[in-house]
Amino acid sequence: MTPSDTVDLRERILREATRLFVARGYHGLSMREIAEAVGVSKAGLYYHFKDKEDLFLAILTDNLERMEREIQTDGQAGTTRARVRALTEAIFRQAPEQRAIIRLASQEMGHLSQAARIRFNEVYHQKFIGRVQAILAEGIASGELRPMDPSQATWILLGMMYPFFYPAHSSELGPPEDAIDLMLAIFFDGAGQT
Amino acid sequence: MTPSDTVDLRERILREATRLFVARGYHGLSMREIAEAVGVSKAGLYYHFKDKEDLFLAILTDNLERMEREIQTDGQAGTTRARVRALTEAIFRQAPEQRAIIRLASQEMGHLSQAARIRFNEVYHQKFIGRVQAILAEGIASGELRPMDPSQATWILLGMMYPFFYPAHSSELGPPEDAIDLMLAIFFDGAGQT
DNA sequence: CCTACCGATCGGTAGG
DNA sequence: CCTACCGATCGGTAGG
Numbered sequence: 237m238t239p240s241d242t243v244d245l246r247e248r249i250l251r252e253a254t255r256l257f258v259a260r261g262y263h264g265l266s267m268r269e270i271a272e273a274v275g276v277s278k279a280g281l282y283y284h285f286k287d288k289e290d291l292f293l294a295i296l297t298d299n300l301e302r303m304e305r306e307i308q309t310d311g312q313a314g315t316t317r318a319r320v321r322a323l324t325e326a327i328f329r330q331a332p333e334q335r336a337i338i339r340l341a342s343q344e345m346g347h348l349s350q351a352a353r354i355r356f357n358e359v360y361h362q363k364f365i366g367r368v369q370a371i372l373a374e375g376i377a378s379g380e381l382r383p384m385d386p387s388q389a390t391w392i393l394l395g396m397m398y399p400f401f402y403p404a405h406s407s408e409l410g411p412p413e414d415a416i417d418l419m420l421a422i423f424f425d426g427a428g429q430t
Numbered sequence: 431m432t433p434s435d436t437v438d439l440r441e442r443i444l445r446e447a448t449r450l451f452v453a454r455g456y457h458g459l460s461m462r463e464i465a466e467a468v469g470v471s472k473a474g475l476y477y478h479f480k481d482k483e484d485l486f487l488a489i490l491t492d493n494l495e496r497m498e499r500e501i502q503t504d505g506q507a508g509t510t511r512a513r514v515r516a517l518t519e520a521i522f523r524q525a526p527e528q529r530a531i532i533r534l535a536s537q538e539m540g541h542l543s544q545a546a547r548i549r550f551n552e553v554y555h556q557k558f559i560g561r562v563q564a565i566l567a568e569g570i571a572s573g574e575l576r577p578m579d580p581s582q583a584t585w586i587l588l589g590m591m592y593p594f595f596y597p598a599h600s601s602e603l604g605p606p607e608d609a610i611d612l613m614l615a616i617f618f619d620g621a622g623q624t
Numbered sequence: 625c626c627t628a629c630c631g632a633t634c635g636g637t638a639g640g
Numbered sequence: 641c642c643t644a645c646c647g648a649t650c651g652g653t654a655g656g
Binding site: 245276277284 | 642
């Protein structure tokens with residue numbers, strides 16, 4: 237009944253729904269199931285969020301803001317390699333269902349209404365993609381990285397992490413800590429024997 | 431009326447449904463919409479496929495078999511680098527909705543029944559993942575690639591391609607031909623300036 | 625009896 | 641925030 241209870245409920249909805257949307261996708265999850273998981277009526281969800289898309293966008297935005305805070309405390313200075321390592325470690329330091337938001341955003345982007353898609357794409361680039369691309373662009377400018385298209389390089393770097401954002405592969409890939417070193421070694425030095 | 435008409439209809443269902451499932455995901459597409467796209471009744475779909483999951487599995491298997499044929503004509507011999515290049519080019523030579531099957535499989539694996547998931551995972555590894563992993567494992571054994579876990583290396587290589595399998599990014603990533611050279615350069619030599 | 629479907633409708637559930 | 645519902649659509653199946 238108190239305002240803090242309301243805040244808590246909204247947070248609980250976001251936390252439960254994040255977990256469920258990551259596991260099931262946008263269309264694989266119903267509002268009824270979210271309500272049951274939270275222990276609230278469906279109407280309760282619609283009190284806090286206009287519709288399903290509004291709840292979904294709140295989840296993406298909420299988790300991207302958390303991600304933004306994590307990646308900006310790390311890797312502000314140092315070599316490009318150190319900054320990319322700090323970024324990667326920050327991403328994998330997040331709970332699995334929070335880092336999987338990157339994959340979920342790519343995956344469900346096309347299922348949003350055009351207006352929501354345009355708005356979210358702006359936030360997505362401002363809070364996350366742009367930060368990654370800026371680090372790589374500076375590395376190219378300083379000569380630490382080879383000349384290449386920063387946008388393509390960004391998606392190749394993030395792409396390397398994608399399989400670790402799928403629940404289906406998490407099991408057969410082993411602990412991500414081991415994979416981080418390999419991803420960075422390949423991204424900077426290549427998999428070829430020198 | 432003739433047998434060839436039946437074959438054609440089944441093929442037409444698979445082709446249309448492939449395109450639609452790639453664009454919308456498993457739960458984002460109804461049997462009614464598939465039927466309308468093909469120009470057949472829903473009952474017609476159920477004559478050829480037991481249920482929605484059966485149709486979806488047929489699509490994954492069908493396209494993976496096509497992929498298997500494409501990647502085995504290429505890259506049978508030569509250096510590891512040449513074989514990986516042939517593999518990558520074969521993947522990107524496929525129509526966008528056919529290569530996106532790799533991403534769709536990872537994405538929807540968890541939405542299948544347990545029995546279907548186990549069966550499909552076997553086919554998936556036999557027809558595709560195993561072929562990629564074998565090339566990398568041989569490269570590691572011959573010393574062309576650095577010592578590393580072949581399974582992790584496989585997912586890192588395939589992961590680099592993942593963003594190109596999402597309709598949402600295809601537009602901002604430019605023509606894949608340009609990206610293939612960069613992916614291979616990074617995977618073998620690294621993005622670092624030497 | 626068959627193969628290859630169709631028009632209509634089933635019991636449940638979707639978002640709102 | 642809930643109970644009680646709606647128009648529509650869901651995956652799947654009946655008889656012919």
